[in-house]
Amino acid sequence: MIDVLVIGTGEYVTGLSGSKTTASDKDLGVVALCLFDLRFRGLLDRIILCGRDPKRKADITNHVQNGIGSKFTDLDIRFDYYPATGDHPDSAAYRKAILDLKPGSAVIIVTPDDSHFEIACAALEHGHHILVAKPLVKTVSEHQRLISLAEKHGLLGMVEFHKRYDPIYRDAVNRAASLGNFGYMFSFMSQPKSQLTTFRDWAGTASDISYYLNSHHIDILCQILTDRYKPVTVHASCSSGEGRRVVGRPIDDTITLSVKWQGLRADSLAHSIHTASWTAPCSDAHSQQRFLYLGAGGQIEVDQARRGYSLSTDADGFRNINPLFMNYIPRDGRFVGQDGYGYRSIETFIQLVLELGENKTTLPSIRASGLPTLEDTLATTAILQAGNQSLATGLPTIVEY
Numbered sequence: 001m002i003d004v005l006v007i008g009t010g011e012y013v014t015g016l017s018g019s020k021t022t023a024s025d026k027d028l029g030v031v032a033l034c035l036f037d038l039r040f041r042g043l044l045d046r047i048i049l050c051g052r053d054p055k056r057k058a059d060i061t062n063h064v065q066n067g068i069g070s071k072f073t074d075l076d077i078r079f080d081y082y083p084a085t086g087d088h089p090d091s092a093a094y095r096k097a098i099l100d101l102k103p104g105s106a107v108i109i110v111t112p113d114d115s116h117f118e119i120a121c122a123a124l125e126h127g128h129h130i131l132v133a134k135p136l137v138k139t140v141s142e143h144q145r146l147i148s149l150a151e152k153h154g155l156l157g158m159v160e161f162h163k164r165y166d167p168i169y170r171d172a173v174n175r176a177a178s179l180g181n182f183g184y185m186f187s188f189m190s191q192p193k194s195q196l197t198t199f200r201d202w203a204g205t206a207s208d209i210s211y212y213l214n215s216h217h218i219d220i221l222c223q224i225l226t227d228r229y230k231p232v233t234v235h236a237s238c239s240s241g242e243g244r245r246v247v248g249r250p251i252d253d254t255i256t257l258s259v260k261w262q263g264l265r266a267d268s269l270a271h272s273i274h275t276a277s278w279t280a281p282c283s284d285a286h287s288q289q290r291f292l293y294l295g296a297g298g299q300i301e302v303d304q305a306r307r308g309y310s311l312s313t314d315a316d317g318f319r320n321i322n323p324l325f326m327n328y329i330p331r332d333g334r335f336v337g338q339d340g341y342g343y344r345s346i347e348t349f350i351q352l353v354l355e356l357g358e359n360k361t362t363l364p365s366i367r368a369s370g371l372p373t374l375e376d377t378l379a380t381t382a383i384l385q386a387g388n389q390s391l392a393t394g395l396p397t398i399v400e401y
């Protein structure tokens with residue numbers, strides 16, 4: 001068994017966001033619930049959650065008890081909390097929490113994007129394996145620094161790209177590799193503007209919607225094209241106006257990255273277009289998410305919002321639902337969501353950390369296994385960074401990594 005520290009206690013961890021009026025599809029969060037179940041299965045010992053506000057523990061405890069404890073009555077939902085004492089918020093409380101762990105523990109970082117780098121460095125320097133919410137960091141130089149630190153200390157670093165565990169996306173990645181030369185990809189992903197209140201603290205300042213949502217499909221495409229194509233330039237465009245009304249400051253509503261790709265073996269060029277928005281209207285699914293991949297020998301289309309599985313209720317009307325991500329419906333008071341790709345993403349990291357505790361020699365093979373490790377996700381960061389620079393200048397930007 002190992003101990004796990006989660007830094008960040010917001011929507012993705014507990015389902016509790018800064019906003020009281022948020023419309024989230026993850027009221028129970030993802031990370032904490034998965035960890036409670038992994039502890040129930042005997043894989044984990046201590047679970048530590050770390051935020052910034054010492055007074056927040058009571059709110060989190062109540063929220064976890066009302067949401068998770070009351071539904072999944074077999075789960076032990078206790079956790080230690082940092083900052084444990086004090087009257088004022090402490091953004092550096094994670095440093096004390098990291099010192100509270102035995103070397104070789106698991107640290108999961110789920111704070112706003114621009115804080116990932118500093119926190120990840122601290123965790124690696126103290127000898128812990130890391131899983132970082134996507135996007136890992138905002139620049140290639142930070143990404144490369146984390147790869148070096150993980151290699152220097154013999155540690156595992158992963159990015160929580162949970163779509164890599166979606167069975168349909170996994171299948172599409174495998175099939176795409178056999179469709180010959182790459183020609184074109186289009187991807188679209190959105191969230192309703194009502195959810196922008198959840199990210200009010202950092203949306204448009206610490207990060208943007210391209211880092212937040214385009215990262216998913218760009219990672220999938222980079223996975224398909226590994227060792228075959230490299231991104232060459234990115235030209236970005238954006239829209240604004242709606243988000244400003246929600247967060248009260250200038251913010252890009254919708255961002256499109258247009259990426260040019262160069263074949264590494266064949267003399268071939270290709271391009272892809274990735275659009276992400278956090279000002280979409282309410283629709284039949286919380287998040288629209290789809291892509292089209294065009295290869296020389298075939299084409300793949302995935303519509304992840306509409307899988308032919310809908311639910312109509314008096315409370316919410318008609319909805320297309322996604323049963324593959326997280327399953328929050330208990331069966332006889334038990335959590336039965338172990339097959340969800342949200343769960344599998346957390347579980348895979350914890351299993352690997354346990355494995356490394358037994359035998360560190362497996363680290364090189366894990367790094368080369370096609371999982372979303374630090375080493376395997378650099379091209380994604382390079383495209384997102386070039387997109388960010390292109391937004392600032394209005395010009396096409398060379399992808400460098």
Ligand SMILES: NC(=O)c1ccc[n+]([C@@H]2O[C@H](COP(=O)([O-])OP(=O)(O)OC[C@H]3O[C@@H](n4cnc5c(N)ncnc54)[C@H](O)[C@@H]3O)[C@@H](O)[C@H]2O)c1
Nearest residue numbers: 008009010011012017050051052091110111112113133134
């Ligand atoms: N919400 C999702 O569905 C989702 C899904 C995948 C990835 N993510 C990623 O997870 C990260 C967090 O997103 P979220 O949705 O939970 O946001 P959120 O705004 O709901 O929560 C962020 C949390 O981080 C905490 N925090 C900020 N600085 C901190 C520090 N120095 N030390 C400790 N805690 C600190 C805040 O107090 C807050 O609790 C982002 O990188 C986001 O891209 C979110």
